[in-house]
Amino acid sequence: MRSLDKELLLDLLVVQSTQPMSDDENIxxxxxxxxxxxxxxxEFDEIASLAHMSYHLNDKRIHDKLPSDIKSKILNSQKKIDSLSFYKIKINDLMRSLFYKPAYAWAITVLLTIGLSFSMIEFKNYENNFKYLPLKRGVLQLTSNDLIEYPWYSKESDFALAKGDIVWSNKSQKGFIKISGMPINDPLQKQYQIWIIDPIKYKQPVDGGxxxxxxxxxxxxxxxxxxxPISNAKGFAITIEQPGGVVVSSQNLILTAPEVRPESTFTL
Amino acid sequence: MTKGKKIKKIEDSILFSLAREETGAFEKLVDQYGNLIWSIARRYLSNQTEAEDAVQEVFIAIWKSAGRFDPTKASEVTFVSMIARRRLIDHLRKIYRHKNLEPIDDCFDDDALETKSILDKSADVQIISEAINQFAEEDKQLLSLSIYQGYSHSEISKLMNIPLGTVKTKIRRNLIQLRETFDQDQNTVVSIHNA
Incomplete structure (x- = not known):
């Protein structure tokens, strides 16, 4: 039994290094x-990369030059990100210097406490209150020590332009979707429905609204x-359903946000 | 799973310059690896627009990961290509469609030769090239379709009319064999250095 598991593990590690994985395979x-x-x-990333370069080296057909307009785009996008980081550092420095002065620190703390109290009151009714959602999302991000944050991946070409992520806290039982690039829907005909995958507790994905x-x-x-109630969310998905949504979906997933491999991780 | 140590001067590395935020380091990176990454993205993804997006993502990812480069674990070209591959696979996952390759012209020019030269100089790539050359034709083709051309295992199964299980087993076996050859060679290098 154990050797079969190991075979399967090696197969999955090969899949991981050679092609996009499905959510089930990831889990x-x-x-x-x-x-x-x-x-x-x-496990197989390094050897797959070396093999890739080896095939590339021996391919006589395609060794073309990076077009200059694309090179300019790359350089410009790096400059933009770099300058944003510069301003972030400056703001951090400013905050740090403010907090060296106890009077300022107390003043800011009191103001933040008052602001946070108001936002928490709003937050308790957040399901029906769409005001201040960016703030509420920020509060959840700042106050949760079990926060998970996964990017969306499109599963259908009509939604290839969709981008964004989800944040979720199992302890708080709260979370938010951030998304752009989705087609407008007619609410009388169809609605987007959110699903939460909690495989340990439920066989079927849980309706998320x-x-x-x-x-x-x-x-x-x-x-x-x-x-x-969600015990341990392992992923999220979106489908298109009838108005009001359904209890169990039979529709295709259009977007998924799985647990595995957040965008920023590279273990080299 | 143990790996041999690579002995290289980190000071010569563009990634080292990037990590130290030296002026012009990012442009040097794009100059050095732009043609290579552009070429592999064109081959791996199905069209030019997708390759454009992916190449931008790859360079930003390399820039952000430069601080993690460790020349005792992997050469610079290996590090760069690992990030590039990971990003290309992620990109393929995002677009989730496959695979109408546009015709690829023969387009060797002087810059292309420079790209080849980066790989020619890489001892690691040479070791793997030699090892792949020892494989049976079918195994070479399977690896090429999977690793180089970005086909999924089930697509390869249909293309080559081989059962899916056999495709998986052969690709896995070949990758393990390549890794063993590579590790053996690296350990030999370490032994020579330590002698």
Whole structure:
């Protein structure tokens, strides 16, 4: 039994290094990695990269030059990100210097406490209150010590432009979706429905509420509203359903936000 | 799973300059690896627009990860190509469609030769090239379709009319074999250095 598991683990590690994984494969891989801690998530990445370069070296057809307009785009995008980081550092420095002066520190603390108290009162009714969602999302991010944050991946080409992420706290049973690039829906015909995957507790994904897209081109924030208590969210998904949503979906997933491999991780 | 140590001067590395935030380091990175990453993205993804987006993401990811580069674990070109591959796979996952390769022209020019030269100089790539050359033709083709051309295992199964299980087993076996050859060679290098 154990050797079969190991075979499966090796297969999944190869899949991980060679092609996009499905959500189910990801979940299975993470389970097996816990059983075999001597292996790591990126076991075959190095050798697959070297093999890739080897094939590339021997391919006589495609060794073309990076077009100059794309090179300029790359350099400009790096400059933009770099300058943003510069301002962040400056703001941090400013905050640090403010907090060296006790009077300022007390004043800011009192103001923040008052502001936070008001936002927490709003937050308790957040399901029906769409005001201040960015602030509420920020509060959840700042106050949760079990926060998870996953990016969205599109599962259908119509939603390839959709971007964003989810934040969720199991302890607080609260979370928010941030998303842009979704097509507008007619709420009388169909609605987007959120699903929470909690495989340890539920066989079926849990309904996380429905929402509509009324504008395009802007990030929108939507509160997740679970219909059942969530013990350990492993992923999130969005489907298109009839108005009001359904209890169990038979529709295709259009977007998923799985647990495995957040964008920022590279274990080299 | 143990790996041999690579002995290189980190000071010569562009990634080291990037990590130290030296002026012009990012541009040097793009100059050095731009053609290589552009070429592999064009081959791996299905069209030019997708390759454009992916290449931008790759360079930003390399820039952000430069501080993690450790020349005792991997060469610079290996580090760069690992990040590039990971980003390309992520990109493929995002677009989640596959795979109408546009015709690829033969387009060797002087810059292209420079790209080849980066890989030619990489001892690691040479070791793997030699090892792949020892494989049976079918195994070479399977690895090429999977690793180089970005086909999924089930697509390869259909393309080559081989059962899916066999495709998986062969790719896994070949990668393990390549890694063993590579590790053996690295350990030999360490032994020579330590002698």
């Amino acid at each position: 299975e891989l993470q389970r097996l990695l816990k059983e075999y801690p001597e292996y790591n998530n990126y 429905v929402f509509n897209i009324k504008i395009v081109g802007k990030d929108i924030i939507i509160p997740i509203n679970p219909k059942l």
